[in-house]
Amino acid sequence: MELGLYVHIPFCKSKCHYCDFLSYSRMDLVEEYVNALNKEIKSYGQLFKNTQIQSIFIGGGTPTVLPPYLLEQIYNCIVDNFVLSEDCEWTIEANPDTVTNEQVVLFRKYPINRISLGLQAVQDYHLKNIGRVHSFKQWENAIFLLKSNGITNINTDLIFGLPNQTLQEWEESLNTVVKYNIPHISAYSLTLEGDTKFTKMYEKGELTLADETLDRQMYNIAKDILNSYNHYEISNWAKNGKECKHNILYWKQKQYIGVGLGASGYISSSRYTNIRNLKDYIMNINNNNLSVQEGNEYITPRMQQEEFMFLGLRMRSGIDINEFQKLFGVEIYDIFGNQIDRWIKQGVIRNNNNNILNLTDYGIDISNIIFASFLNI
Ligand code: SF4
Structure with a gap:
């Protein structure tokens, strides 16, 4: 049986203007959260102690915003409680400014073999406009640090259709990432979802989005520039053999455990979702109520x-x-x-x-x- 593990870390340095993911920029409960999360990981480890894990994805949020000693507790908890397959793909999401020497040493100490870096654009003014807290230079530094430590299985996320982004700027972003020989690129169109700063600006008429024609032009540019990659999913391109196993597991309806705040899992034809309130999540787990699911739906x-x-x-x-x-x-x-x-x-x-x-x-x-x-x- 194929089984994946998703671990949610709901913290970021600050909130990007377009982001609707479940993440907090306040860090005051991180220790308590990691304690609770590790208890949840252990409980699933007991349930699935005879099943190998094929892929792990630590996402968020920005997992690497946690101090290394807390991340190490999570890594330890995973390897102590699950059996990983020999070729287990283990991804962690990171933002360029959080890829430090200490973090990379830890990636190497554990079988973390894939890093997914959020970049979005190579022009610093676009990064600033969309609320990113890193520069393009920091992405370059992160790539250098990872590669010089032997970590080459790297994804970079890009977004097109940013406010006032031109076709030339989009081409520049794609060409730059390709030049760095990044084996996996995800390219998504900017969409307005949930209660984000951009949604509010749009409702007040303060934000103009790319129209359908420009959006499709940008997508087609991505297809052209990334033509040496395997375009294996609508928004994902990979060098051969570097396709993301964990995402393929979702698209192929395989089973996965989801742990952490708001995480979803799919086990035995049921899809569950964990509660989304940070204090409730911590409190429930500390009261030995390991069931932190707020929904569980049988998928007929x-x-x-x-x-x-x-x-x-x-x-x-x-x-x-x-x-x-x-x-x-x-x-x-x-x-x-x-x-x-x-x-x-x-x-x-x-x-x-x-x-x-x-x-x-x-x-x-x-x-x-x-x-x-x-x-x-
Ligand atoms: S870093 Fe990622 S998860 Fe955090 S706010 Fe920005 S887009 Fe959202």
Whole structure:
């Protein structure tokens, strides 16, 4: 059985203007949080002591904003309580300004073999405008430090469609990252979600977003500049063999444990979500109430079939018609035949050798409409 582990660290130095992730810029409860988190990790370790972990993702927030001694407690807790597969991919998210010598020494001490760095743009004025607290130079320094310590499996996140960002600036960001031989690049379009500073500015008419045409132009530029990479998912490009195993596990509906504030897990056809209030999370765990879930939903076979479609189609390798039959005991065309035929006729999905369905380039541009068509039919 394939099993992943996600660990949420809900702290950041400050809040980026576009960010809706669950993170706090106040650090006063970090020790208490790590104590509680480690108890939750231990409890899942007991439950899954006979199952190997294929991938670990420590995300947030900015995990490396924690002092190294606290991060080491978490790393220790993971290796003491879980059995990691030999080729376990272990990623930690970091911001460039938090990649210090001490942190890198710890990465090397534990089997942490993949670093995901948030950069977003290479122009310092854009970084400042979107509320990032690091400079491009700090990203360069982080890359140098990681590589000189033998850590080369690195992702860098970029965002396009930033306020007033030109096509040339977007090209510059992509070309610069490629020049540094970064093996994995995630490129997302700026979207407004939740109660962020940018959402409020937009509602007051103080922020202009890229229109659909510019957004698609920027996406196409990414496809061109990153053409030496494997474009394996709508927003992700990797050198061969450097695709993110942990994300693929999500897209392939494999099981994963989620620990920490607001984390989600997917175990035995149920998806759970932990509570999102920091004090409640710590208090519940300290009161020996290890169940910090606020929701737990049974994912019916029908829901799993829908997820199979829209998660699988995110990947350029597409979905395997025979695999659907094997997993669900029913033909894909008996369930989704109407939509598949319609989308093939419109040139947004292609059928390769009557076996694999995947999105065409135009299909990627309207992927949200396509995904929605597989829901609740
Ligand atoms: S560093 Fe990342 S998680 Fe933290 S506020 Fe910025 S975007 Fe959000």
